[in-house]
Amino acid sequence: MQDRVAKLESRVSAVEKRLSALEGAVSAETAITRGAPEPSLGEDFVANASTHIGRVLLIFGGAYLLRAITDFQFVPTGVGIFMGASYAFFWLAIAFRKASTQSQRASAAFYGGTSVLLALPLLVEAISKFDLLTGQQGTIALTVYCAMALAVAATRNLRTLAWLATGGGLITAFSVMIVSHDAIVVSAFLLMLGLGSLWVVYQRQWLGLQWLGALGANASVVALVVFSSSDQWSLEADVAALLATVLLIAYLLSFVIRSHIRGSDVGIFETVQAVIAAAIAFWAASVASDAGQFDLTLIGLLSAVLGGCAYALALSPLTRSVRGINFFYYSTLGLLFVILGSSLILRPATAAAVWSLMALMMAWFSGRTGWVALSLQCTILLLAAGVSSGILAAGFQALAGDVATAWPAAAPWHLGIAMTTVVCLFLPVAQHSERWGIFAGMPQLIVLALSVWEVGGLMVVYLAPILADTGGAKPSLAVLAALRTAVLSVSSVTLALSSRFKRWPEARWLVYPVLILVAIKLFLEDFPNGQPASLFVALVFVGGALLLVARLLNRDKLTGPFQRI
DSSP: OOOHHHHHHHHHHHHHHHHHHHHHHHHHHHHHHHSSSOOOHHHHHHHHHHHHHHHHHHHHHHHHHHHOOOHTSSHHHHHHHHHHHHHHHHHHHHHHHHHHHHGGHHHHHHHHHHHHHHHHHHHHHHHHHHOOHHHHHHHHHHHHHHHHHHHHHHHHTHHHHHHHHHHHHHHHHHHHHHHHHOOHHHHHHHHHHHHHHHHHHHHHHHSSSSHHHHHHHHHHHHHHHHTTTTSSSSSOOHHHHHHHHHHHHHHHHHHIIIISOOOOOOOOHHHHHHHHHHHHHHHHHHHHHHTSOOOHHHHHHHHHHHHHHHHHTTSHHHHHHSSSSHHHHHHHHHHHHHHHHHHHHSSSHHHHHHHHHHHHHHHHHHHHOOOOHHHHHHHHHHHHHHHHHHHHHHHHHHHSSSTTSOOOOOHHHHHHHHHHHHHHHHOOOOOOOOGGGGGGGGHHHHHHHHHHHHHHHHHHHHHHHHOTTTTSSOHHHHHHHHHHHHHHHHHHHHHHHTTSTTTTTGGHHHHHHHHHHHHHHHIIIIIHOOOHHHHHHHHHHHHHHHHHHHHTTTTTOSGGGGGGG
């Protein structure tokens, strides 16, 4: 029995040893597996890079072989150039085929970049060195190649190839322009390249490429405008203005397709490019107008039409219901085009009157719809009307200008603009919006400032010739200073009183800035030029304004009808 027990114990011990050995082997294997470093790109990356670089060098070697065959006249120059172009297109086709396989995409990028570096310098040499192509023919060939390269890049999602084709096409185009002086054809190509890069970005959602394409398109039109004023280029200014207009319309149509057909929101690029293209178009038209080759009325009518179309896009059912970035973009764009167009068609005073009426309409619609954007447009129109009519310049001259210069004339239309601005204050507009937040009251704040500026300025314009003899040879500087101080002091009190109404709570933010200006004015104008009587009047008005303002802005202590309005 004891022997059997001993044998059993020995067998159990052997089994335990075997199990321990097996567990130790598994643990060791697991430890080795866990402790093993993750696969790195070190050697594989270097090997792949050296392989790609070696292939590129061999490809360029083949290109130089074709060049040597051509230089030694083994084949005619034209045939050699054709062979080089075919060689570049061949590697572009290889890039297209390789990119269909995920593991070969890096090779495809190298082949595509190599094709660009082979084709574009060859094209410049065909024009400048070998005289085989004219500037127009070379630009057509460049258009075909860049179109194919961008098509390959967009189809196979090769971002590097798209950047190389766009950047290389831009540099090559300007080289062709300088060599051949075919500026119009090259500019048309750069416009198409810019639009092509834009739509590649829209398709693939890449970032940055559209800016490079737009840079080339904008720069080419600017070059046309500059060259039209040079005797070294046979280029008319009206042609430059026409291409600038095409630039603007083409990009705007692209933006419309993106926002209203593809259902995407406009972004920073659309905003910046629209402003730049519009500025270039108006500048080119003004240059052509100065040269007697273009009528600004035409560009004004076009601008007005574009403004109307932009407003129609902003008020389309989907855009109006969402009232997102697209609504704000197209409504603002429409406003700017309408202002620019009417300023070119109408005289300044007439345009100011039209903008004032539009401001009244925008204020009314803002109150009916609750849209703060329309309140902002009302403010912009009033500001444009004030600048165009000259009332803002006259008001500044009357309130703070040097009396030694010509005293501002009291134009009859100034009174109409000022009255319109005040009427817009009494029309209820949208002042609260979750989307705008604290900025919802900013348009009304600006209208309040314009009202003080215009009404106060007109009061000084009309009263100063009577009280201070500003129209005479020796105006009374003391009386003029006291009059200005009195008007500004009354304005601060009026603003403080207005802030008690629910319609103008923003007025309180203007009260103390106006009083600070009055205090600065006392030391700069009243005391140096004042007399005892005029200083008495000025100080009474300022002191009284301070007392009334402090009382009016204390909401808790005020009782009466203002709390119920």
